[in-house]
Amino acid sequence: MRPVPSTVFRTAPRLLPSVPRGYQACVEGHPVVTEPRSPALARLDTVWTGRYHLWAPGSGVSNVPCSGFSWCEPVPDEYLGEPVVAALVPTAERCGGPAVWPFYIPRKLDGPLPDNWPEEKIPHWYVWWRLFELQGGRCACCTNSPQVVDHDHRSGRVRGLLCSSCNRLEGDYFRRLWMCVHAPPYCFERYWRSPPALPLRWVMLRSAVFRHAAGC
Secondary structure, three states: OOOOOHHHHOOOOOOOOOOOOOOEEEOOOOOOOOOOOOOOEEEEEOOOOOOEEEEOHHHOOOOOOOOOOOOOOOOOHHHEOOOEEHHHOOHHHEOOOHHHOOOOOOOOOOOOOOOOOOOOEEOHHHHHHHHHHHOOOOOOOOOOOOOEEEEOOOOOEEEEEEOHHHHHHHHHHHOOOEEEOOOOOOOOHHHHHOOOOHHHOEEEEEOOEEEEOOOO
16 A cells, blocks of 8 residues: 555544554545435335335435335335334335345334333343434434444443444544544544433443443
8 A cells, every 4th residue: 555645644633643554544534414315214115015115205206216126216106105214114024225224123112212221231122212212313423324333342331323334434433444634523523522322321231232331
């Protein structure tokens, strides 16, 4: 790999002042999503597929063409059922690949959720839906639908819900694969300092196992 000119790093973050040899610098920044790839709503195709399609009313089309399905095209509005929350549609009833849909986990409590779970062990479904409500059904770092419960791998602290793209990029920045050289706030810096789940004080012990942090 050819070395990157040193002038690129004049505005490097204080915590990441230089780029290790063999690593690549962040020169484009975190992408700004103007039109969500993963709308929060879905509608049932009652004629062609019998499955739910993601629906983006602001884009001027009836539904979002399903990723990985070349034969699936936008369906006329009159063939689509009433809008529902996309995250509530079971995986088997969805049209399109999982990358553009929010993660599916059944919501096991009707009505408002408690502000925090009263017992020591916190159910996975509650963690997901509590954060889903706090974040307005969006990734904590962009406007796409969430797919992952993100946590700090050093402390175990739960931080929030991320889409698969931001989850990968965030991990890469943290592992110093890319170094952000832009003016503050640097890529993911705001999210690391004040994640949506910070007031809840949850920790992830292992995959889908959550508890309250010590001292709560």
